[in-house]
Amino acid sequence: MEINLKDLTIKKAHKLLIEHEIKVKDLVDAYLLEVGKKNKELNAYLEIYNNLTEQIEKAQSLIDEGRATELTGIPMAIKDNILYKGHIASASSKILENYVATYDSFVIEKLKDEGVIFLGRTNMDEFAMGSSTETSAFGVTKNPHDTSRVPGGSSGGSASALASDMALIALGTETCGSVRQPASFCGLVGLKPSYGAVSRSGIIAMGSSLDQVGPMAKTVEDVEIIFKVISKYDPKDSTSIPEEKRDLEKKPLKKKIGIPREFLEGGGIDKAVLDNFEETCQKLKSLDYELVDISLPILKYSLAVYYIIMPAEVSSNLARYDGIRYGFSAEADNLFDVYARSRALGFGKEARRRILLGTYVLSHGYYDAYYNTALRVRKMIKDEIEKVFSMIDVFITPTVPFLPFKLGEKMGDPVSMYLCDIFSAPANLANIPAITIPSGWTKEGLPFGVQITAPFLREDILFTIGKDIESLQ
Amino acid sequence: MDIIEIKKLANLSRIDIKDDEVEAMARDFDSILAYVDQIKEVSSNFEEKNKTEDNYNQLFLYNVVRLDEAKNQKNSQTGDILKNAPQTEDGFIKVKQIL
Secondary structure: OOOOOOOOOHHHHHHHHHOOOOOHHHHHHHHHHHHHHHHHHHOOEEEEOOOHHHHHHHHHHHHHOOOOOOOOOOEEEEEOOEOOOOOEOOOOOHHHOOOEOOOOOHHHHHHHHHOOEEEEEEOOOHHHOOOOOOOOOOOOOOEOOEOOEOOOOOOHHHHHHHHOOOOOEEEEEEOOOOOHHHHHHOOOEEEEOOOOOOOOOOEOOOOOOOOEEEEEEOOHHHHHHHHHHHOOOOOOOOOOOOHHHOOOOOOOOOOEEEEEHHHHHOOOOOHHHHHHHHHHHHHHHOOOOEEEEEOOHHHHHHHHHHHHHHHHHHHHHHHHOOOOOOOOOOOOOOHHHHHHHHHHHHOOHHHHHHHHHHHHHOOOOOOHHHHHHHHHHHHHHHHHHHHHOOOOOEEEEEOOOOOOOEOOOOOOOHHHHHHHHOOOHHHHHOOOOEEEEEEEEOOOOOEEEEEEEOOOOOHHHHHHHHHHHHHOO | OOHHHHHHHHHHOOOOOOHHHHHHHHHHHHHHHHHHHHHHHHHHHHHHHHOOOHHHHHHOOOOOOOOOOOOOOOOOOHHHHHHOOOOEEOOEEOOOOOO
């Protein structure tokens, strides 16, 4: 039986599997065929896992025994910074090139229980530091919609794999837009959950007060299915939210969406992106949503705050790569030189830059001016956003201010690359959830995306309104 | 940002950085710091708004701690972990002599 991968969703695949129209192996083989055809050009996967037969057998027996859930047998791509026991997880860095995970991350554990098929690990910006998947130590990944353009980043491999039908669903991670931005650049749905909703246990850390794992898929419903499985309390993550604190009182929707006008005006948005955004907002009115301008002048400082807090956390988190316990180790005469040489040769340019920047903002004499000030402004951003949610359900912005750019276009200018994340930063800084939804295509076939942001732990609102936005297409 | 300062940061970060990269990094730092400096415009508002409120203390992050208990069986993971170490000896990770 020919499987139509383009239109396949979790529910459609599940139906085919439990009605025995197809076997798990047929589904996996259909995706592997695409991998064989496309991965060489796109470089989305760094590795296809060597235990697929075993995984397929386990999933098939769950189905045959009538114990399947919606995710059983569904092929998924995994970002290279998510630990899967017995397999390499390199964060696309030379320093972890041969690092084999000694335990399963929480998300892998949960998805394994469902019988998900982990197809392989996907390319990313080194240590998730980038917005184009060009800082990987293992080559750039290309956008399947135009291979002269970037897929976004840092979860660009996962996005590229999904958009080219090399997987049905994928996991990415975010510190600031790394799920949403590549999802938008590849015409997909991508979710950044509330901080603490999904455990960070077994995720290679970048900015620990900002990091979250996020699902990516072609539809909001698929993202919702994955989210529900991975969004559980985990005692191994001290910031994981206990189950009893997750059940918030769910008031009915106001059907009111806020547009933070000043923020948009300062965002340097391309005309085509702005036009698509306004058009989407207009269409939402036809679904009885009221769109109101809101004032959140503080948001324009988000990215600046992020570029202080994130490097500070990076410099601390990446201190563990010392060439001693695991990872790349350079030969040297003394211990200091083992550290300094291993780190010089093992880390790429962007990682080195961020470590030094973090060391600077945390150093004596600058700590108060940068790090402490950034913490204060972060708190102000959080408070102001919280206030505005008393009037609206969500606020809406474009996901990225511009369309997917050419490979190499922004690599020489870090600040222009950082500006990709301008609309992403508020959700990560304020610990709240946000989702990107495809909102149309250019004449040349490049995707547009819009982003909605909801109050803490209100992913349910994102799914409801997200499905409405999806229905406009 | 001057070159001496970058070299000092590289030393603190335990990263050998070549001279040509030091110069490029100094330039990148100037543009990044010029961008992030804008937060200083608003932080004074924070002081006014928050100095009397309790939530001022909330920003100062706190550590979440637990008892340091060994929950895994002895040696159950030692082999896997040692496999990732560049140099080992007799079930230990080997380091350069420091004294």
